[in-house]
Amino acid sequence: MDRYGDALVLGVDTMDNEHRQLAALFVEFAAAMKKEDAHQRAKAIVEKALALTNEHFEHEEELMVQTAYPAIEDEKFHHRNLRLKLTTLVGDALNNGVSDPVTMRNLGVMQKLLFAHIDGPDRQLANYLIARGSA
Ligand SMILES: [Fe+2]
Numbered sequence: 249m250d251r252y253g254d255a256l257v258l259g260v261d262t263m264d265n266e267h268r269q270l271a272a273l274f275v276e277f278a279a280a281m282k283k284e285d286a287h288q289r290a291k292a293i294v295e296k297a298l299a300l301t302n303e304h305f306e307h308e309e310e311l312m313v314q315t316a317y318p319a320i321e322d323e324k325f326h327h328r329n330l331r332l333k334l335t336t337l338v339g340d341a342l343n344n345g346v347s348d349p350v351t352m353r354n355l356g357v358m359q360k361l362l363f364a365h366i367d368g369p370d371r372q373l374a375n376y377l378i379a380r381g382s383a
């Protein structure tokens with residue numbers, strides 16, 4: 249699985265802190281899989297990840313409103329699509345068991361989607377905030 253690293257740091261602390269927390273949950277999930285009560289632990293982590301993602305998107309959307317970000321509708325569109333995909337994948341993971349091999353692969357898919365979002369639309373937002381002195 250890819251790792252969250254310096255390349256994904258955007259320079260806006262509020263965004264970076266939440267991205268770091270989200271990325272850490274993937275590592276936590278992988279570690280939980282090795283424990284005896286893996287299913288319960290992993291299930292709790294997946295649910296926490298979904299809740300955190302939703303909160304994070306709300307925070308970014310508030311930030312965009314406050315700073316009159318021109319591409320707000322695009323970023324909201326990305327968030328909504330990402331939320332749909334993640335919700336579907338999480339539902340699938342919970343239905344099929346967190347130790348199922350397909351679930352494990354889907355976890356990698358989720359992480360890639362999230363990292364691509366950070367590296368793309370979020371980076372644009374961060375650069376806008378930095379240029380405007382709002383970071
Ligand atoms: Fe983000």
Ligand SMILES: [Fe+2]
Nearest residue numbers: 308365369370
């Ligand atoms: Fe975002």
